[in-house]
Amino acid sequence: MASTPLLLLLCLGVLGIQGCVFKEGVDATGKPWVCMSGTRQSPINVPWSGVLDHKGSHVQPQHQTHWHYSDLVSNGSNVEVINNGHTIQIEWLYAYDSNVQIAVPVNPNENTTSIPFWSCAPMTRPSKYYPLEMHIVHRVYDLPSCSAGCLTVTGILFNLVAGSDNPLLSAIWDNMPMREGQINYLPEGAAIRLEKFFPAPEDREYVAYSGSLTTPPCSEGLLWQVITKPQPISPKQWNQYRRAIGLKNCTDAAHETPASEEPHHDHHHRLHRHLLEETAPAEHHTDPNAYTCEVIAYGENYRNTQPTNRRKVKLALSKSYLDSRNKH
Ligand SMILES: *[C@@H]1O[C@H](CO)[C@@H](O)[C@H](O)[C@H]1NC(C)=O
Numbered sequence: 219m220a221s222t223p224l225l226l227l228l229c230l231g232v233l234g235i236q237g238c239v240f241k242e243g244v245d246a247t248g249k250p251w252v253c254m255s256g257t258r259q260s261p262i263n264v265p266w267s268g269v270l271d272h273k274g275s276h277v278q279p280q281h282q283t284h285w286h287y288s289d290l291v292s293n294g295s296n297v298e299v300i301n302n303g304h305t306i307q308i309e310w311l312y313a314y315d316s317n318v319q320i321a322v323p324v325n326p327n328e329n330t331t332s333i334p335f336w337s338c339a340p341m342t343r344p345s346k347y348y349p350l351e352m353h354i355v356h357r358v359y360d361l362p363s364c365s366a367g368c369l370t371v372t373g374i375l376f377n378l379v380a381g382s383d384n385p386l387l388s389a390i391w392d393n394m395p396m397r398e399g400q401i402n403y404l405p406e407g408a409a410i411r412l413e414k415f416f417p418a419p420e421d422r423e424y425v426a427y428s429g430s431l432t433t434p435p436c437s438e439g440l441l442w443q444v445i446t447k448p449q450p451i452s453p454k455q456w457n458q459y460r461r462a463i464g465l466k467n468c469t470d471a472a473h474e475t476p477a478s479e480e481p482h483h484d485h486h487h488r489l490h491r492h493l494l495e496e497t498a499p500a501e502h503h504t505d506p507n508a509y510t511c512e513v514i515a516y517g518e519n520y521r522n523t524q525p526t527n528r529r530k531v532k533l534a535l536s537k538s539y540l541d542s543r544n545k546h
């Protein structure tokens with residue numbers, strides 16, 4: 219039941235000037251996008267744990283997911299930090315060893331391939347909004363219906379907290395490309411300590427629901443598992459992220475032509491390279507440094523919360539909470 223993650227994405231939530239509207243298009247297999255027609259889309263509003271605990275359904279302890287990630291350590295050329303214009307995405311080019319036992323609905327083996335940070339799939343709760351979410355995307359193979367690979371996403375929420383920077387983010391933030399289309403390598407020895415983003419194993423509480431990709435083709439059937447305890451992010455870190463993925467007005471210094479459209483398009487494909495196995499060639503190889511850019515809007519990639527349509531959101535209570543409850 220061991221598995222490996224695929225990628226990391228960082229997703230920003232607030233200040234969507236022009237929330238994404240994904241109307242038409244087809245996925246890599248020719249199926250139409252389900253962004254507008256789907257009934258199990260992400261993100262959704264998630265009720266507070268207290269509400270779920272009293273009224274909702276639970277993931278029983280024996281069926282809970284266990285996350286064990288080793289550190290992602292770069293050798294200087296095998297961990298990429300990508301600015302695809304929508305998110306900051308981390309990909310690794312080596313066989314990364316981790317052991318994640320995804321336990322819903324059965325116990326699939328899973329292989330993660332990358333991690334994006336988005337500005338587009340925030341999790342909101344009544345009266346609480348988290349501005350950034352990290353998605354650890356995993357691929358599952360060992361279910362009968364998933365021989366070609368099914369995706370599951372583990373979400374880590376970020377809470378804006380005045381004060382010092384979150385050191386867990388420094389490796390990524392220090393190397394974050396500020397221009398769309400740029401890829402930086404983490405320097406040799408730099409590490410992303412993935413498991414440190416999670417509470418201690420006995421304190422892990424999460425919610426699980428059936429959702430979708432948050433960008434086209436918005437394919438459904440993804441298991442979402444979101445850790446309820448947020449990580450802090452400082453205003454400085456948050457602003458850097460927003461500048462990096464903000465909508466920019468770019469001018470080709472040499473030709474004075476507005477240039478935001480083309481690179482934008484390319485890297486959308488790049489974003490979904492692993493997820494959708496798209497092979498769309500990047501038609502416009504553009505040197506991002508050839509442009510002068512000005513941020514004109516933040517949070518271009520924001521996606522509104524989607525109707526729940528009576529989906530069940532299940533709560534997985536932590537071991538320490540269950541133990542303390544059993545004592546009383
Ligand atoms: C870094 O890792 C990549 C992928 O495993 C490998 O191809 C490359 O040769 C390594 N570079 C160094 C300097 O070790």
Ligand SMILES: *[C@@H]1O[C@H](CO)[C@@H](O)[C@H](O)[C@H]1NC(C)=O
Nearest residue numbers: 221222313314327328329359
């Ligand atoms: C998951 O990754 C490991 C190590 O990279 C590999 O050996 C294994 O075959 C992969 N599992 C599946 C189901 O692809």
Ligand SMILES: *[C@@H]1O[C@H](CO)[C@@H](O)[C@H](O)[C@H]1NC(C)=O
Nearest residue numbers: 466467468469474476512514
């Ligand atoms: C983009 O920049 C150009 C050149 O500076 C300017 O003429 C244009 O009005 C700007 N567009 C927007 C939407 O800000």
